[in-house]
Amino acid sequence: xxxxxxxxxxxxxxxxxxxxxxxxxxxxxxxxxxxxxxxxxxxxxxxxxxxxxxxxxxxxxxxxxxxxxxxxxxxxxxxxxxxxxxxxxxxxxxxxxxxxxxxxxxxxxxxxxxxxxxxxxxxxxxxxxxx
Numbered sequence: 001x002x003x004x005x006x007x008x009x010x011x012x013x014x015x016x017x018x019x020x021x022x023x024x025x026x027x028x029x030x031x032x033x034x035x036x037x038x039x040x041x042x043x044x045x046x047x048x049x050x051x052x053x054x055x056x057x058x059x060x061x062x063x064x065x066x067x068x069x070x071x072x073x074x075x076x077x078x079x080x081x082x083x084x085x086x087x088x089x090x091x092x093x094x095x096x097x098x099x100x101x102x103x104x105x106x107x108x109x110x111x112x113x114x115x116x117x118x119x120x121x122x123x124x125x126x127x128x129x130x131x
Contacts, residue, residue: 011054018043044082049117051075056121072118079110
């Protein structure tokens, strides 16, 4: 039980750190350090899964706390910010039908990342709760 709380706390701090870097990158007018760019790019790929996993660990399989699972969508703006820029480029160069197809694929992948993260977090919570 204690290890789960430490893991949850560490994951929450890591997500706060990533969100602060995103906010800094949105507002900066100077060249950011290269490590921030790396955090930005890797978080586009993994933020939904890791945040869904964190929420799944917090909420667990309990019916009483199931409403907390909606918090897994809190960070959805982060990958969608990147996808929106990519969508605009695809519309400009390839046309609307092709861009919509890619948007559907990206949003489906994003939904699967979130769902799998929550599912694995709930499963890990249930396993640790039974130990």
